[in-house]
Amino acid sequence: MVRENSRRLSGSRQFRQRLVLATLTSTTVTIDDIRSGDAAPGLRPHEVSLLRLLDKISDHHTIDLNETGMDLFPRALLMLAVLPALCLWLCGACRNEAEVPAGGDYRREGPRARLWGAPGDRLLPRAPHTAWPLRQSAHSDSAQRRWLRITNDTKDPSVDTFRMTTLHMLKHFGVPLEGLELKIDSRGSPPLGGGEVFLRVPIINSTLTAANWTDEGMVKRIRGVSFTTRVSPQIENRIIYAARGIFNRFIPDVHIFTDHRSGSAGGRSPGYGVSLVAETTTGCLLSVDVTVSYPSVDEMNEESEKPELMSPEDLGVQAASMLLEEVAQGGVVDSTHQGLLFILCALCPPDVSKVRVGQLTPYGIETLRNIRDFLDIKFVIKPDPNSNTVTLICVGAGVKNLARKSS
C-alpha cells in the first residue's frame, strides 16, 4: 500500500527551516527531545505561534504537541503559491513576526487565509495579500537570553534587510518583483515589540527558474536605512555620520535613509539600529543590520538599573565594519542569506543552478544538510582558493506548485 515518508528529528535547532521544508515536501515530521535538558523544556511560545500560523495557512495539517516533542503531518501541500512566503520565513526575518501571542490579532485575516488555498483567485495574477503583526521578541524568556547578544546585534535579519535584500533575491529565480511588497506600518524593538508589517507575495506561475549566479561584481553603491523608535531622532544622524566615516575611504556613493518612528508607529519600546546594503555592479546585494535596545523587563528588575546602551557612533562603526567584512568575504549573497539561497536553488526545476557564496556559515551548512534530508539533493561544493569563496552546484528538485487549481 501507499507508504508515507516521514522523518524523525530531535532537538529544536533549525526548527523553522525543518518545518518549512517538511511542509514544502509534505513530509511527516516527528521532532522529539526539544530542549529536554533545559529548565523550560519544550517549544517556545514563538515556535508554537509559528506552528499555529502554519496550521492556519495550510491545508490539512495535523499537529500533535507534547512536552518536549511534536508531530507534524502536513498532509496536503501548499506549493509554490506559498513558496516565496515560506522561503522568506526561512530567511529568518519572520521569527519575530511569528511571535504572536495566542489569539494574536491577525490583521486582514480573510485575505491572508486566501493566500494559500487561493480558490477564488486562481485566475488572477493579482497577488494575494498577507499581513501579520511584527513583534520583535515578544516573549520575555527568549528575549532575556538574547539580550546578551543584542548589544552586538539581533539574531535575525531586520525588516529592512528583508525588504531591501531578501525580496530582491527572488528576482534571480524568476519571481517577478511586481507583486512583492513589504510595507512597514510600524516598527517594534525588543523587548516589547509592537511592530507591524504588511507583506504581499505573488503566486508564481509554475516553478522557479534555475539560477546561474556566480558573478559577484564590484560594489558600486551603499544604501541603508537607520531607524529609531521612541528615542531622539538625532541618534540616526549620529549613526549615519559614524558609518559614513568608514565608507568614505572606499566609495563615495553612500546614502543612508532615516526612519524615525514615534507614537504608535514606534512600537512599545525604545531602540535604534541601522541596516546597510552594498549593491554590486552585477546586482548582488550584501546586507548587514545592527539593532540596539533595552533588555526585557525581567532582566531589568534584577539589575534595578537600565544598562548602558551601545552608543550610536559605535553602532554605526560596527555596522559599517560588518558590511565591509561581508564585502571582503565575497559571494553573491551575504552570510545571512546563504540558507535561503541554497533552498531556492534546491527548489528549482531539475536544471543546474550555480551560485557562489563566501565562507560557508554554520547556518548554511545546516541548511545544506536539511536539504539533503528532505529534498534528497546534494550540492557540489567547490571552494575557490584564490578568492576564498565557495561555488555550489546543484540540480533542482523540480518542486512544482501542486496546490494550484488547473482550470
Add this chain to the structure above:
Amino acid sequence: MDRSLGEPPPFVVVVQGPPQVGKSLLIKCLVKHYTKQNLSEVRGPITVVSGKSRRVQFLECPNDINGMIDAAKIADLALLLIDGSYGFEMDTFEFLNIMQVHGFPKVMGVLTHLDSKFKDPKKLRKTKQRLKHRFWAEIKEGAKLFYLSGLDNGKYTKREVHNLARFISVIKPVPLSWRMAHPYLLVDRFEDITPPESVRLNRKCDRKITLYGYLRGCNMKRGTKVHITGAGDFSLSGVTGLADPCPLPSAAKKRGLRDKEKLFYAPMSGLGDLLYDKDAVYININDHLVQFSKNDDNDAPEKQGKGKDVGVTLVKTLQNTRYSINEKMDQSSIDFFGRGAAAQSKDRNTGGNVISASHDDQGDENVFEQVDSVNIDNADTMDNNRHSECSSDSEGDNDDDDNQLRDRDVELREELEFCNGRLRRKAVSSNFQDDVDDEGSDKDDSDNEDSGDEEFSGGSASSYDSGEASDSDDETENTSKWKESLLARTLSRRSTSLMQLVYGQSLTKLDSVASEENDDSEASGSEEEFFVPKGQKKVQQNELPAFDDIDAEDYSKFFKSELRDWSNEDLINSIRDRFVTGNWSKAALRGQELNENGEDEEIYGDFEDLETGEIHGGQASENADGNGSTHKEDDLEVEKRRLKKLAQRARFDAQYDGSELSGDEADDDKKKSGREQSNGGGYFDKLKEEMEIRKQMNMSELNDLDEDTRVEIEGFRTGTYVRLEVHGVPFELVEHFDPCHPILVGGIGLGEENTGYMQASLKRHRWHRKVLKTKDPIIVSIGWRRFQTTPVYAIEDRNGRHRMLKYTPEHMHCFAMFWGPLAPPKSGVLAVQNLSNNQVPFRITATGWVQEFNNTARIVKKIKLTGTPCKIFKKTALIKGMFTSDLEVARFEGAAIRTVSGIRGQVKKAAKIEPGDVLKRKGENTEGIARCTFEDRILMSDIVFLRAWVNVEVPTYCNLVTTALQPRKETWQGMRTTAELRRAHNIPIPHNKDSVYKPIERKPRKFNPVEIPAKLQQLLPFKSRPKDRPKQRQPTVENRVPVIMEHNERKTHEAIRQLMLLRHEKAKKKKIKEQQKKKAYEAEKAKTEQVTKKRQREERRERYREEDKQKKRARR
C-alpha cells in the same frame, strides 16, 4: 521541457489488438526483419537495434484491461492491430481512450486478416476504405493505417514487414508532460534474489527482487520511491547503472548496420545465454550440454551466488568463488590496512549504498579474476574500496592518474574514520609511501600532513571555520609566491573534503553523535558537580555556541567573534578592488581566476612545476594582469555565444534529423530558411531557444563532474540500463510473475506518495451504458497508479457551491472528489468499473483530469428541516419538530424559513417554555422549540420549512489494484457496489413507504362566508353593504293569507285571464309563421348569393385576364 542528456532509451512499440489478431506474429516478423533471428514465442519486451542510432523495444499488449492501461502508459508508438475481416473491436477503442487519457503517443493502425474472407477485390477495397475512414474519425484525418495483406508461409510478407519497419523507424516520440517529469522503466528482466534458505524456511516470506530496464522519462535518483504497477509503492534499496546489454553501434561512418551489430535482447523470452549483472556475468548453459552435474542447473541465473553444494564443474566453481568473494571482500581490507574490525565495518557501511558504475563495466573481467586466485580478489576488492569512496574530486585535476587520486581519497577517509591519535597517522604514511614519486619533496609531504592535521583534528566545522579564517589572514600577510601556491593547494585539498565535511560527516552526526555529545557533556559536568540545575547548564552551553547542539538557537545570522578595525590601511587595501573605485583590472583578474580553474594552476604553478624547480607563476599572472578586464568580458561573451551556438545546432539537428538530404544546395537552402524562421519566429521559437541554451548549460556544468558525483547530484541519466533492487516485496509478485504482462516501474515525484482528497473533472464515457452513482466504487488510473476508490460526484452551482449529485450527468463533465494517492493537477484520470474480461459492453466508464487537491473542498447536499407551529401569536409562532434541541436552535438563529404557502420568516431563538405552559401540562417534549417571526400570521395548518446545506463526507477509501499479486487469469476483486452486493445476496431494494407516489386526494375546501360586523356595516355606504339577505323562512303575508274575491271581481279576473290566453296563443302562432318565413328567405338569399359570387368571380377573372393581356402588350 526535455532535459534528457544521455543516449535515448529504446523506442517502445506496443502492439495491441484483440485476441487472435496476429500480434505475436507481427512482433516475430519484425524481429526477424531486424535481426534475422527466429523467435519462438514473445514474452516480455524485446529490444532490437534497428538503426545506427535507434533501438526499438517491442511489447505485446496483454488483452486484459490492466495490461492495456499499463502498456498505454509506456508506449511511444502503438500499433493497433485490427482484424480486417471482422472490423473494429471494442478493445481497440478502449485502448485508444486509455491512451488519450494518459498522454497520446503516436498511433498507427495495422489491418490484418485481409486475405481470408475477401475473394472479391472490390469488396476488399470497400472494406479498407470503410475501416480507414472509421479510423480517421477516431484519431485524425489522414492517420496512418497499414495493410498487411496476408500470410506467406505462416508469416507476413517480407515486403510489407519491411515497409512497416520503415514507418516505425521514422516516427519520433511525442514529448508527454507526465512522462517527462517522472522516471520510469519498462522491466525487461526480473530476478528474485531472496536467499534460498529463507524461502525454504518460509515460502511466503517477503522477497528481494531486482528489476532491470532502460531508464526513461527523467533522471532517477537513488532515493526515489517507485511504484510497481499492480504491486504498490516501494522504496529502492539499490540502483545501479549497468552496461547496456543492447548497445548502439559505434559512431563510425558507414551506411547500414553490420550483422554483428544487429543485436537484440529479450531475457524474458529466454533468448540469449549471457546475462549481465551488477558484478557478474551469467552464462546459461543448456542441460544437455552439461554432463558433469547430476543436479539440475536450470535456475542458476536466479539463485546466483548462493549455490549450496560444491561441485567440480566450472559453473559450480564460478558460483562458489562468487560466494566466497563476498566474504573475502571484507577480509581483504583487513589484510591491507593491518587492522581489524573498524575497517571491516566501514567497508560494509559504504559498500551498501555506494555502487560504482565504472566497476560494472568490467563485469566479465571480474568473472575471470574471481576464478583465478585470492590475490587478485584482494586487488579487486581494493578497487572496490576506491570506488566506494563517495568523495568527489571536484577540483578537476583530471590529468592526474586516477589511482593516485583515489589513494589520496582513501587516506583522507581513513583519517576521518580514526580520528584519535596513532591509528590515523599510520594510515596516512602507508598511503604516502605509494605517492612519494608524485609528491616529490619531503617538505611538501610534511606540509600536507600538517594541513591534514589542521583540517581534521578539530572535527567540528566551527573549528574548521576559524582555521580557514586564520589561513586567509596568512594569505594576505605572507605574499611569497611559493607559499601561496602551497596554500592554494592545501585549500584545494580541502575542497575535495568540503563536501564530506558538509554531508559525509554529518550523516553520523545528525543521527547519533548529537545525542551522544549531549551525554558526554553531561558526564563531564557530573564529574565536577553532581547536581546541577538544568537551566544553569544550559547557560554554560550557551556561552560557547555549539554547532552540534541539537537545541541550538535558530538564527540565520553569522556572528564573527571580533570585528577588525577597518580604518587600518592594510585592511582597506585588501578589499580596495572589491569596489568600483578600485582597480578594475585587478578585480577582473579575481573574477577570471574564479571562472577558470585551468588558469589558476598556471598562475600559481602546481606542484609539478615545483618539482622541476621552474616557476611560471609570475609571468602568467603578469600576462593576466595586463589584459585582465577585457579578457574576462570576452570570456563571458564567448561562453554565452558558444552556448547559443550549441543550442542552435542542437535545434537544427532536431529539426532535420529525419530527413537528411544529400544534395548540398538543397541543404543550404533549407538551413537558410530554417534560420530565417527562427529569427523571425515569435514567442515559441524564443522559448525553444531558451530551453536549448539551458540544456547546453546543464550539459556543460554536469560534464565537468566525475561520474560518481554526477550520479549523486543528478541521478542516473535517461537511457541507462539500470538495475533496481527492491526489498520487502510480497511473495505473490514473484509467484505470480508472468512475463507476458508488462511490469512498469514508475518514479514517484515529490509529494505524490501522500494520500489525500483529489478533485477531478470527470465525464462518463458516452459508450458506457449506465450512469455512475455517487459512492459506488470505481477503479481509477491516475499517473502510474491504479486504485479503487469511492468518489462523490458534484456540480458547481452559480455561487461556487459544490452540490452533490447522486448520479453523474448524462453528457457533461462533473466534479468528482475522492480519496487516494495524490497526483499533480492536470494528470489524466481514467475510470473503470469492472476489470473482468468477459464483459461485452465498453469497459471504460469515465475519463477526466485532476483539477486540484484540496482537503477542505466541501461538497454539500440540500437538507430541508420541517416543523409545525404549536402556538401562534400575532406574527410570531413557536415551531415544533424542526430542531431536536435548543442548542440546535441556537445554531440556526437568524436562518430564513418559509411556510408552504410562501410566508417568509426567520428563526429567532429557542422558545422559553414556562412550567405552567399548555405544552408542559400536556407532558410533551419542549426541547427544540423555536420562536420564529413571519411577515404575516401563519396558520396552525401551515408547514414551516428551513432550507440548509449539509456537508457530504467523502469516504477515505482507497485500495490499490494489486493485479500483479494474484494469478493474471483471475479477475481482481475489490469492493463491490451496493447493487452487486444486493444481487449477490439476493437482497431486495429497500422500499421507503414515504417515497412512494400515491394518487393525490384533494377534498374540496369549504369556506365560510365573510362576516362583516354589524358595526362596520353601519359605517359602510349603502352601496357597499351586503344586500343578499338570507331568505326568510316564513312565507310573506301575501302568500300566507288566502284572498277571497267577490263574484264580480272573479268574473273580470276570469275574463282577463281568457283574453290573455288568446293573446298568447296568437303570438305563438305568429312567431312560428315568422320563423318559417325567415327560413325561406334565408334559403332564397343563399341561392342568390351563390349566383352573385359566381358571377363576380367570372367578372374578376375576365378583368384580370384583360389586365394581364394589357400588361403583356405594354411590355412588348
